[in-house]
Amino acid sequence: MTHDRYGERVDLVDYDPSWHWLLRLGVEREIASLPWREPRAGAHVVRAALMHMYTGISSGAACPISMTYSAVPALRRTPELAAEWEPRLTRPDYESGALAGMAMTERQGGSDVRANTSVAEPDGDGGYRITGHKWFCSHPMCDVFLVLAQAPAGLSCFAVERGPGFRIDRLKDKLGTRSLASSEVEFTDLPARLVGEEGRGVPAIIEMVNHTRLDCLLGTAGGMRRAVAEAVHHARHRSAFGARLADQPLMRNVLADLALESEAATVTAMRVARSYDENDVPFRRFATAVAKYWVCKRGAPLAVEALECLGGNGYVEESPMPRIYRDIQINSTWEGSGNVMALDVLRAMWKEPDGLPAFLAECHLAAGANAHLDAHLGRLDTDLAALTSDDAQWHARRAVESLALALQASLLVRNAPPAIADAFCAARLNDGGRAFGTLPSGVDAGYIVERALVV
Ligand SMILES: Cc1cc2nc3c(=O)[nH]c(=O)nc-3n(C[C@H](O)[C@H](O)[C@H](O)COP(=O)(O)OP(=O)(O)OC[C@H]3O[C@@H](n4cnc5c(N)ncnc54)[C@H](O)[C@@H]3O)c2cc1C
Incomplete structure (x- = not known):
């Protein structure tokens, strides 16, 4: 609603009560705040597990929960702002707490934020006034937003509040995520306060972006988990041609393949979350980029295959499958779509030389335990060599995919039951089929599918 009945601007979004219920759940269960409220070992992992379950219910409310969680480390760049906002953003109380959003993307481009044209002019009193637009601003009912605008020293990050001028x-x-309002907003002389240093807007907001990228992993893994559970449940209760679908070999191959992908996504997302607990910066930086690319890329194909397991019923809105299918893609598009993430891995390789060795060291922890993984690790050198050639961008997706598969296989070999790890390595590290349901012989599909239903 832009205006009230008297013609006054109100700029309000009126949500369904069930959406508030869901958002309240995320706030009260500390999914937006736990590691900042209780910064002890494992807090990011616990919070990641909560986020994983939460996104299995719905992705809509997960966006403001994620942005609120992610804004805190960026705001800490300016202690006065953190002192003012952190107590509210981390308060697990829906009424008296606050929510944070972000607005970077403009009409002329979102990936290349240097093209931002919004202008921040010093107000002579230590603050700024921003005039411009933002082409995407999700949940515009947030209380505070981190935005980028051109200040005298260049692109800078600012905290702005909803109110006059917004x-x-x-x-x-x-x-997808249709329950969540994403908006276009216009700023006119909007009061703003600098976050970090003037002219250093990207390093400031990237603190927030890296945490939301972690949530894209968790959101995809959570959506996959839900999709697989729905597919397995349906196949166990639906009969065709005289037998339960789940007992028929071809369907078992599909379900087991989906379950493997889901487990690989989950273990990857949780491992990356652990690196936020350990403040393991080289691994965290590199692994977030690699995993954001690959796990999110696998979301939509998995969702569509899981939808198909329900047949026509999966295509109908009375089942949750169409929503899961539509929603999961946002994780790939938002906060760095595929190419941007692949380019980010290249940038990390060149600018932060500790990242790749830390990532490879993690992959090699499982060396010697699985022949397929050993062979894949051996081939990685060829993929990585292509990234140092003049054609690096051309080869980037291929190499990032290989890196991601190495990490997923290494994690499964070390943490999952052998039936899962062996099947994943045999199917994903060789010239396997391209669609789901193309697992090779020798895979214990019964066990894998059974495990996918464990709650
Ligand atoms: C539902 C939704 C909610 C959103 N909410 C917010 C929000 O709250 N705040 C916010 O700031 N933004 C938000 N966004 C915007 C989102 O982050 C951007 O859409 C995204 O960053 C891509 O920017 P763009 O749309 O301008 O695409 P572009 O930057 O034009 O990119 C188009 C395509 O080109 C690719 N590409 C870009 N550069 C290169 C290159 N150098 N080489 C090869 N390929 C390249 C990209 O990967 C992409 O596939 C939201 C988007 C959606 C869909």
């Missing part, structure tokens, strides 16, 4: 132009008509 106008919602319209809401997006989106493919």
